[in-house]
Amino acid sequence: MAGRKLLLLLKPVDAYHATQSIPASLFTNPRVFHYLDNRCKVHKEAVDFCQKILQKKSVDWQPIFRNDLSQPIRNVDLVVTVGGDGTLLQASHFMDDSVPVIGVNSDPTQAEEVEEFSNEFDANRSTGYLCAATVKNFEQVLDSFLEGQTVPSKLSRISVSVNSKVLPTYALNDILIAHPCPATLSRFSFKIKRDDNTCSQLVNCRSSGLRVSTAAGSTAAMLSAGGFAMPILSQDLQYMVREPIATGGAISGLMHGLIKSDQSIDAAWFSKEGSIYVDGSYVFFTIQSGDTIEISSKAPVLQVVLPPHLLS
Template sequence: MAIRKLLLLLKPFDVYHATQSNPASLFTNPRVVHYLNNRSKVHKEAIDLCQKILQQKSVDWQPIFRNDLSQPIRNVDLVVTVGGDGTLLQASHFMDDTVPVIGVNSDPTQAEEVEEFSNEFDANRSTGYLCAATVKNFEQVVLDSFLEGQTVPSKLSRISVSVNSKALPAYALNDILIAHPCPATLSRFSFKSSGLRVSTAAGSTAAMLSAGGFAMPILSQDLQYMVREPIASGGAISGLMHGLIKSDQSIDAAWFSKEGSIYVDGSYVFFTIQSGDTIEISSKAPVLQVVLAPHLSS
């Protein structure tokens, strides 16, 4: 594939600041500070290496930090995200189905580090489930393979949400959660619960799985839904609390609480709803072209 223009989307460095990433009780722990400084250093080295590789290949690329992104991504041939799944998810909200994306996990978790600090703090780094590359294989295994046409992007389904028949401007690559802004507050649809979660196949291994759902083949076009903490009785009702939305189906819900929010791929992107709103959820959204690791795409 001939790449004329590439957008390099970068995870910002401020996420590694101790004052923003950890409770106040950890501020004075020199091991925490060293750990965060090392994460920032590793991330910067990954960015520098990716930029050097692109320069060597004479690719016209433009770097942009994730929190500087505000307009749809257009007029580029490829997007490379350097960070983790969160960076790729953020990019996906600004992309249609015409531009492929490659995720580079800039800061992979180190098992020995997690074990060393297990009694002090959570030393997990980036999972990078949707990232096909690390700095070790970005050039030869991933980028060159893609440019030579040996690697084809996978088409991942996304979630489309309409409120009162008006489509929301962001599609979910992982999941959506419809709930009251205060998690402890009861939500009222046509049933009572603490909310409704819907995930894609790609997102079924994240919050959905933790909540008791099941992992789906990543290329499935179906969606999985689960009513969160339902207040109901009877087997007939319970059977409707968790299931699949087939690719040719949609699910409709009416919101009866005074206020609520639809969270898209986490807590940073959300849309407010109010009593009387009707919500339609389906997989009738433009797919996202993502280069996946071989064990996921095969």
């Protein structure tokens, strides 16, 4: 354990003052302010708790707020993220396959609270799907890793190339290729290509875009759109054409499917504008008509200590 270097990546405390999910008419409601203040308080207490645990360990560690990340994470033995899945996802964009990560869900959803506010607003807190720990078991999870009893899992990520140039950010959850305006039609074509250069037939699409998810991300937007959950350690990707305009029977069977580890999607973009969104809306790359895009799982994996129930 001695000599280990650890990076503690923190969600800023003031991030919990965001109120976009709460109607403006409720801002004067004391219960709503109590809810928001409690979220901030619970997260701050979790941050303080994790730091106190680390102070007891024979490890060198450094805290940093996630918004201050600007360089690749290197020369550490472990990253601990304190926040939720968003904080872990943001960390993953700065990590290769050499550094493992443990996620701490600092503000878990409270079922009784969701029920209490169900007729007023969405009171769900953090899902923490990929987070192996909360304050209740953080020390246990950390010790198990440091003592070599817990081995991180290798999660597949998505690699995207535009005009044969690999984008610098790999997706842990999913990518969305679409027009920046959600009401605007996206025009593109694609085919599934194997490493031996055999291809599916070309599919010409007019739709609201193309989504591709990893196994880890298959329970997020992909599942909500009608996709299916995949075993989390699968190396396959799942793709879906969003809201396609009616197509023939043969083509419609290619609107949704799997990209095997020895396959890629080769796409061509034909709308004037477009964006490739990586793990949500904050990280995106612009594309234009005539650009070619290649999507595959040939990206460095991410080593993540997962909750045991995801592996059962």
